[in-house]
């Protein structure tokens with residue numbers, strides 16, 4: 001088969017899977033509050049009407065992604081069914097030092113991490129003599145180093161395995177070879193480059209890779225290629241007074257080692273107290289009295305964002321629904337989330353911009369103002385677009 005032509009030179013290939021159902025794993029040392037966080041975020045996610053948001057199994061759950069535009073649309077259309085976007089979160093058992101070499105249940109935990117698309121890295125920033133720390137004293141930078149080293153060591157080992165398995169073959173090819181040989185050699189060289197990068201102490205996601213390199217990296221399921229949001233678990237007292245002695249050093253470590261990654265302080269202890277209050281009015285009242293709202297909405301939105309996910313809406317009297325797709329997706333890719341048939345026979349898309357709809361006050365007013373846009377199937381869908389897919393089979397979905 002002739003090599004495929006690059007379609008357009010400036011489309012950046014993203015690290016990771018191009019899926020609409022991405023998962024974030026909760027990762028950290030043992031006993032840092034991962035399960036407390038997971039249980040609280042699971043039980044405080046408001047279930048959508050007619051939609052089973054629930055713990056899928058004790059370690060996996062889907063949480064609603066909060067969005068004010070979605071709330072506004074529900075208010076506007078008063079639909080029979082409301083389905084927000086969701087994010088899947090997975091609780092992973094604690095990693096210990098040496099996990100990459102098999103310590104603890106090391107390799108099993110690492111393969112759990114391999115199955116997720118992004119990471120919430122929980123780091124302990126609370127002192128409590130009753131909660132044992134596996135390394136003795138609470139010292140967040142040491143803990144951050146430990147986890148990062150384990151992930152990097154595992155990546156290095158995986159890449160070395162590939163290199164060992166292919167080295168002789170590549171050497172045998174020498175300078176010449178078929179198109180296929182050249183492809184293998186290119187891939188091999190990229191893997192060596194990535195291995196050297198990781199072995200030098202850096203995470204894969206922090207490298208500048210070309211599209212071709214990203215495609216090869218994506219085939220390797222590397223742990224340090226996954227986006228990370230750092231969650232510093234502080235005591236209830238520190239959370240409420242917005243002060244914690246460990247935060248500056250954690251921030252400094254992130255800036256030095258993985259600049260650009262987000263840090264969100266939270267308190268698993270406090271969040272689980274709030275999560276236990278079922279009535280939302282009562283919950284707000286308690287949060288207000290104590291002086292600290294839940295930070296979960298921010299955590300969910302940040303994680304979703306780091307996976308390069310965004311959502312678009314379909315809205316009507318029957319259903320208002322937020323659909324997830326990756327940034328930069330075309331209308332056809334977006335339509336495929338709803339139904340393959342719609343995507344395959346897509347003709348055009350009616351698009352309302354959320355701000356236009358809100359300003360106009362209703363669909364009719366928006367149309368009267370000439371603000372309904374007609375887009376082709378190859379147009380890029382944008383965050384917040386409210387769409388109506390017109391497809392050849394008369395299966396347009398609203």
Ligand SMILES: Nc1ncnc2c1ncn2[C@@H]1O[C@H](COP(=O)(O)OP(=O)(O)OP(=O)(O)O)[C@@H](O)[C@H]1O
Nearest residue numbers: 030031032033034035036094126131234235268269
């Ligand atoms: N912010 C906090 N302040 C005080 N105690 C906390 C806080 N967060 C969690 N804890 C306590 O720390 C202990 C360990 O929490 P948890 O079981 O959630 O840890 P874990 O990271 O899931 O551990 P493992 O890796 O073993 O699964 C629990 O007793 C929990 O109540």
Ligand SMILES: [Mg+2]
Nearest residue numbers: 034035093094
């Ligand atoms: Mg746990």
